[in-house]
Amino acid sequence: MILVTGGAGFIGSNFVLDWRRLSDEPVVNLDKLTYAGNLDNLASLQGDRRHVFVRGDIGDSALVDSLLNEYRPRAILNFAAESHVDRSIHGPADFIETNVVGTFRLLESVRSYWSKLGASGKSDFRFLHVSTDEVYGSLLPDEAPFTEEHPYQPNSPYSASKASSDHLVRAYHHTYGLPVLTTNCSNNYGPWHFPEKLIPLCIHNALGGRALPIYGDGQQVRDWLYVGDHCSAIRHVLASGRIGETYNIGGLNEKTNLSVVQLICSILNELKPRADGKSYAEQITFVQDRLGHDRRYAINANKIREELNWAPAETFETGLRKTIQWNLDHSAWVSRVTSGDYKNWIDIQYQSAAPEIR
Numbered sequence: 001m002i003l004v005t006g007g008a009g010f011i012g013s014n015f016v017l018d019w020r021r022l023s024d025e026p027v028v029n030l031d032k033l034t035y036a037g038n039l040d041n042l043a044s045l046q047g048d049r050r051h052v053f054v055r056g057d058i059g060d061s062a063l064v065d066s067l068l069n070e071y072r073p074r075a076i077l078n079f080a081a082e083s084h085v086d087r088s089i090h091g092p093a094d095f096i097e098t099n100v101v102g103t104f105r106l107l108e109s110v111r112s113y114w115s116k117l118g119a120s121g122k123s124d125f126r127f128l129h130v131s132t133d134e135v136y137g138s139l140l141p142d143e144a145p146f147t148e149e150h151p152y153q154p155n156s157p158y159s160a161s162k163a164s165s166d167h168l169v170r171a172y173h174h175t176y177g178l179p180v181l182t183t184n185c186s187n188n189y190g191p192w193h194f195p196e197k198l199i200p201l202c203i204h205n206a207l208g209g210r211a212l213p214i215y216g217d218g219q220q221v222r223d224w225l226y227v228g229d230h231c232s233a234i235r236h237v238l239a240s241g242r243i244g245e246t247y248n249i250g251g252l253n254e255k256t257n258l259s260v261v262q263l264i265c266s267i268l269n270e271l272k273p274r275a276d277g278k279s280y281a282e283q284i285t286f287v288q289d290r291l292g293h294d295r296r297y298a299i300n301a302n303k304i305r306e307e308l309n310w311a312p313a314e315t316f317e318t319g320l321r322k323t324i325q326w327n328l329d330h331s332a333w334v335s336r337v338t339s340g341d342y343k344n345w346i347d348i349q350y351q352s353a354a355p356e357i358r
């Protein structure tokens, strides 16, 4: 069986759902259920004996040791993290605690478990660490996309904490021989995406008649990948990635934030027109920029494509249309995750920048 951490979050739950659909191999899912983790994402697995959910912290060594000894996984996929850049700017402590200290404690438990396996168990074992393109820093408009050799230049507390975790993973391979794999992926979007991130936030705000907040001039560039394509890339790396290697994953979809939001508006105009017949684009509002905002990310995904024969299935247009339709079909999920604490975050982050406009 495999052990997934953070499997109640956005990407982790997509990965677990796809895994259960595509494989008979059981999965143990360890998640702390922070504000970003949601068991509703996994409701379709209720009664499935090949999915075991455990609520807990990757930094709880006693719990992780006991799970490893009980379930004896052949692989661990580490999705668990604090993941929102803006939250890391307001309060970095949780990011250091989970992404750095938590990953360190997890690695210690895994090292102890792995070191006691027999020879074939040891060589077949994998620790796959899910990371981000943000560790590479920001690109100028004419610079080539990030390759795996690009120097680490993290600029936010979030990306610095992820860079630290990547370094620890690398060190555990180099020093102890732990069979690790690291993936560095670009921006994901798709089902179960928490509406604090740009795409689901703008879909949610558009439908609620609120402002669509664009930081600064909206000309920052991100390289968007549909979450199902990220999950398929992770399965390729787990199955055939070379031990100790890093694989960049990206969608070849460089877009400015403003153009992403404009496309959301035009798809929504078609799928769910505003009652007054006007375009959702009227709700676009420029707000104060993010501190230290990285200008451009772009991924060179040649290595995973050439070595592991992976390619994304979705274009940005097909993936975004599916995502918007998913949000329209799952309004009850969106309502549930935006009740409670969500409002406090929106108040802190946007203050009066996102007023009701109709």
Ligand code: NAD
Pocket (backbone or CB within 6 Å): 005, 006, 007, 008, 009, 010, 011, 012, 030, 031, 032, 033, 034, 035, 036, 037, 038, 056, 057, 058, 059, 078, 079, 080, 081, 082, 083, 084, 098, 102, 130, 131, 132, 133, 162, 184, 185, 186, 187, 188, 189, 194
């Ligand atoms: P998310 O915030 O939606 O989910 C994170 C999950 O981890 C939540 O379910 C949360 O409850 C859980 N978690 C947090 N702290 C934990 C802890 N200490 N112990 C156990 N569980 C804990 O994040 P996501 O967007 O799904 O990202 C998953 C991973 O992918 C992260 O490592 C992130 O850095 C990386 N990543 C994300 C993107 C993206 O665009 N979202 C892109 C590239 C890489």
Ligand code: DAU
Pocket (backbone or CB within 6 Å): 083, 084, 085, 086, 131, 132, 133, 134, 185, 186, 187, 188, 196, 197, 198, 199, 201, 213, 214, 215, 216, 218, 220, 221, 222, 257, 290, 297
């Ligand atoms: O690049 C991969 C990263 O992508 C992941 O490692 C992170 O976990 C994930 O959150 C994401 O980080 P970003 O900061 O790029 O995503 P976010 O959706 O927060 O923002 C996307 C862009 O949109 C970014 O340039 C900031 C901008 N933005 C964001 C919000 C929330 C706005 O203009 N307005 C907003 O309200």
